[in-house]
Amino acid sequence: MKGLGRNVLLFTASALFLVYVLAPVAWLVSSSVQQEAEITSRPPHWIPRQPTLENFEAIFQAKEKKVTYETRRAGDPATGGYIPSTARDLVPSMWNSLIVAVSVVVLNLLVAVPAAYAMAKIRYIGRSTSIYFMLTTRVIPDIALVVPFFLFIRTFGLLDHLGSLVITYLAITIPFSVFILVGYFESLPDELDKAARVDGCSRLQTLLRVYVPLAMPSLVAVVLFTFLTSWNEFLLALMFTQTPASQTMPIVVASFASDFTISFSFINAAGVLAVVPPVLMAVVFERYIVSGLTAGAVKG
Amino acid sequence: MARIRLESVGKRYPNGFVALEELSLEIADREFVVLLGPSGCGKSTTLNLIAGLEDVTAGSLYFDSTLMNVVPAHKRDVAMVFQSYALYPHKSVYENIAFGLRMRGHPRAEIESRVKDAARSLEIEPLLERRPHQLSGGQRQRVALGRALVRQPAAFLMDEPLSNLDAALRIAMRAEIKKLHHTMRTTFVYVTHDQAEALTLADRIVVMREGVIQQIGSPEEIYDRPRNTFVASFLGNPPINYLEGTLAADGARFVRGGLSLALPPELSKKIGAENGRQVRLGIRAEDVDPRGTGETLQGRISSVLPVGSDQFLGVEVEGTTLFFRVGRELRAAEGENVALSVNMNRAQIFDSSSGASLLWK
Amino acid sequence: MSIRAGALRGVFGAPVSRYDQASALWLLAPMLAVLLVVAVFPVLYSFWISLFDLRLTRPHRVPFVGLDNYLEVLQDELFWSSVWRTTSFTLMSVTAIMVIALAMALLLNEEFRGRRFLSAMLLVPWAIPYVANGLMWKWIYDSGYGALNGLLFQLDFIDKYMVWLGDSHKTLALIANAFVWKEVPLATILLLVGLKSIPADLYSAARVDGADLWRRFVHITLPALRPSFMLVMIYETMMAIRHFDLFFILTEGGPAEASHVLAWQVYVETFRKLSFGTGSALAYIMALVTFLLAFWLIRTLGRKL
CATH class of the missing domain: 3.40.50.300 (P-loop containing nucleotide triphosphate hydrolases)
Incomplete structure (x- = not known):
């Protein structure tokens, strides 16, 4: 039949798809294991001839090495290029990112799960108002929140404190979490709710003992979305953090970019480090992301 | 408890x-x-x-x-x-x-x-x-x-x-x-x-x-x-049949066109004597007998639906189609005429406009 | 249905169940509290600030100026050129996103071996932080050793290395390309969800009627996909209008003002010039525009949850 033609078409399309999606990242990874000399060759070496992990070592050892004007002028022997004075902040900043992301995830669940259950399963007065309210808050551009947040946070002395990031990230993640969860809860039968109630569950017990165990796929999706959003967020972190005490990974990595003396091999290694955790999470839990979104979107 | x-x-x-x-x-x-x-x-x-x-x-x-x-x-x-x-x-x-x-x-x-x-x-x-x-x-x-x-x-x-x-x-x-x-x-x-x-x-x-x-x-x-x-x-399968008509003979008869059925005394007593009142007569599907005597309905068979033990007959009486459940022993064919005796003791009488029963309050 | 007076007495607006009404409020309370503090309050506060000439360089004198900040912003030529650049960035990006995402979604909607692998790989750009995305493309676009130059040179499209991001005619398009690459996956997934919800019967029926592949696409797929297509398009439009990260990492608004978009202008006003009053007015104008856009979205799609 037309099987062969279809296969050729699918194969070509798949190949184009993969090249588009993966080629830039592959090049990032490839250049992160090249030495300064190789990275500056023309035309570029697509596949490194002498792969090295020196760039990564430089990042993890940046703490021990003293970076001064002289060492920078001399060039760092480890990378054959310049490494920035902020390099030592990279690993701590990843810890900061992790702390912020985990806190946001936990608070998100505590806030979004009960709210989504109420919106999906309880017929209360004001239901549609609360749903519209929740959706419209997500429409506000992050940048419009920056000034009031900044003044607000300064008043409470939270500037340069991870707490300020946790609070503001809740604003941008909660509406989306609730949206996904409402869709999922709605797809579960109402009669389960009634059954649990006559079996002696209060509303909260119904949620915890019946709906939460059943909503695991979408809970995983919410955790992932929230984690990735917090881990990756840049704009607000740029405004509210000033010192390495609170700077998150995107801020430190971005600081490399504005320094023209830094070796690209080093920046690329940092880029790879920044990319690995979220990409691993996303690919491993791919199933949940798609199904979590599906339940929400189909209902919408 | x-x-x-x-x-x-x-x-x-x-x-x-x-x-x-x-x-x-x-x-x-x-x-x-x-x-x-x-x-x-x-x-x-x-x-x-x-x-x-x-x-x-x-x-x-x-x-x-x-x-x-x-x-x-x-x-x-x-x-x-x-x-x-x-x-x-x-x-x-x-x-x-x-x-x-x-x-x-x-x-x-x-x-x-x-x-x-x-x-x-x-x-x-x-x-x-x-x-x-x-x-x-x-x-x-x-x-x-x-x-x-x-x-x-x-x-x-x-x-x-x-x-x-x-x-x-x-x-x-x-x-x-x-x-x-x-x-x-x-x-x-x-x-x-x-x-x-x-x-x-x-x-x-x-x-x-x-x-x-x-x-x-x-x-x-x-x-x-x-x-x-x-x-x-x-309630009832097939559902109860209705015939619109009027009361006559001081509540002792139900009349519709050429059809006139005598109501048992116990029923007519409950209805009260109101000649000419618009009423709806209800006859349950099973309350007819092809071989019985007494008040009879004459009609033309419009459909025959065997349902195992019994059969459902559609009968055209005075311009409406009524459905009855009768035994299989009745050899009925579409288009034939049939006479069915009605058990009037089980008949229901309702007010035409409100639908309320005139027998049971 | 008839309504008797007795049933009406004093019950209008009564909740379905008082216990449910109370428990719903308790369950919602944390979310409402958080959103009031982190979303509603900032929006109102932001408007309040925009009525003052608040400059961090001069923190002790904050005169009330009414709508002057708005007038100042609207009379600023840079504002209008930023609006224009934001619009063209948005149009370029959203068009490209929709075309690429639709093609990818159609591919992933087919059943074939390796489909699962493709959809897992699709999440790679989505998961990458915008900062890393920016650095990656900055390196690719690099005029000295970048991959774009290298590739085009090896393929003989160019005979010497060229300046990319530094060329004011190309900047916006190149940033848009980096933006598109990262936004395409989510758009694809959302469109795929829309595609999957089209009943297969429709296709069988069309096939029986003798419709070929193209006709099936035009007469079944496209109309059925309209709602999700609209949803994705408007979502991506809002994302493009407010986008900031890539402009910061790749060009800082440059060269000259070639990539000076609205989001960047808000940043410059507030955090470089430290003029919070005009910055807030600008942000408010942006918020209002996106808000109206979202309102239009909700109305057009007639969403109900």
Whole structure:
């Protein structure tokens, strides 16, 4: 039949798809294991001839090495290029990112799960108002929140404190979490709710003992979305953090970019480090992301 | 074990929809009451109100002599069985049955023995470790019953519990539910739109329509002495036949065109003598006999539908088609004329405009 | 249906169940509290600030200026050129996103071996932080050793290395390309969800009627996909209008003002010039525009949850 033609078409399309999606990242990874000399060759070496992990070592050892004007002028022997004075902040900043992301995830669940259950399963007065309210808050551009947040946070002395990031990230993640969860809860039968109630569950017990165990796929999706959003967020972190005490990974990595003396091999290694955790999470839990979104979107 | 009393109960939703209007009903302890009506008649709402899943918005609801108006579901001692069974998909059969006891803090050993007893009486012991998705429809239904009966609740509420089963299983389960009612000795409130379930199960039937009770009575009462055309039409298969006509001879005769039927004295006494009054005569499908004597209907057969033991005849009488159930021994063919004697002692007479019965108040 | 007076008495607006009403409020309370503090309050506060000439360089004198900040912003030529650049960035990006995402979604909607692998790989760009995305493309676009130059040179499209991001005619398009690459996956997934919800019967029926592949696409797929297509398009439009990260990493608004978009202008006003009053006015104008857009979205799609 037309099987062969279809296969050729699918194969070509798949190949184009993969090249588009993966080629830039592959090049990032490839250049992160090249030495300064190789990275500056023309035309570029697509596949490194002498792969090295020196760039990564430089990042993890940046703490021990003293970076001064002289060492920078001399060039760092480890990378054959310049490494920035902020390099030592990279690993701590990843810890900061992790702390912020985990806190946001936990608070998100505590806030979004009960709210989504109420919106999906309880017929209360004001239901549609609360749903519209929740959706419209997500429409506000992050940048419009920056000034009031900044003044607000300064008043409470939270500037340069991870707490300020946790609070503001809740604003941008909660509406989306609730949206996904409402869709999922709605797809579960109402009669389960009634059954649990006559079996002696209060509303909260119904949620915890019946709906939460059943909503695991979408809970995983919410955790992932929230984690990735917090881990990756840049704009607000740029405004509210000033010192390495609170700077998150995107801020430190971005600081490399504005320094023209830094070796690209080093920046690329940092880029790879920044990319690995979220990409691993996303690919491993791919199933949940798609199904979590599906339940929400189909209902919408 | 409880007596359930609804006094002028109303249910109005925030959007203005009125589901129930001034509904008054008293359900005796250990009684089996069936709420019967088409969808949207308020029967499920009534059940939800009794369960505490929704509040009454007018009137009062009592269990025995305790006012229950705003007591939420989890604080009422009722159990419920649902059309979709509503088993917890993530729990084993054992856990499903035990859950209600667990939530009410019964000791572990007691829970175990009660779950085992319930499982034994429903013959689902071998299934206790399975998950709901591994069960057939009938098995799920039994688990749902087990979950309710293990609690030995004050009231047992059932919301169309058999509607998802196939026909044969439904009849078998009807018998089981009846048996359950005898052994549990508690109050049953059962919601259905299926007249056969209502007639076989109920001590009393409550026929409802658009939030208003039409009639309350034993199955015989509801069937034999319907108070209006809605009740009369809702029960019976095929449904009751109506003939519009007038009263004559001081309420002793029903006349429509060339048709004139004598009413038995007991009936005409109840109607009162009002010659020329527009009435609707109701004849149940089975109340005719092809070989009988007495008052007869003459007509042309328009359809013949054999249904195994019997046959349904469509007969054109005075411009309307009536449907009757007769034995198979009558050799009938479409287009032939037929004479059927009517058992006028079982005839119903309704007011033409209001539909109210002139015989039974 | 007839309504008797008795049933009406004093029950209008009564909740379905008082217990449910109370428990719903408790369950919602944390979310409402958080959103009031982190969303509603900032929006109102932001408007309040925009009425003052608040400059961090001069923190002790904050005169009330009414709508002057708005007038100042609206009379600023840079504002209008930023609006224009934001619009063209948005149009370029959204068009490209929709075309690429639709093609990818159609591919992933087919059943073939390796489909699962493709959809897992699709999440790679989505998961990458915008900062890393920016650095990656900055390196690719690099005029000295970048991959774009290298590739085009090896393929003989160019005979010497060229300046990319530094060329004001190309900047916006190159940033848009980096933006598109990262936004395409989510758009694809959302469109795929829409595709999957089209009943297969429709296709069988069309096939029986003799419709070829193209006709099936035009007469079944496209109309059925309209709601999700609209949803994705408007979502991506809002994302493009407010986008900031890539402009910061790749060009800082440059060269000259070639990539000076609205989001960047808000940043410059507030955090470089430290003029919070005009910055807030600008942000408010942006918020209002996106708000109206979202309102239009909700109305057009007639969403109900």
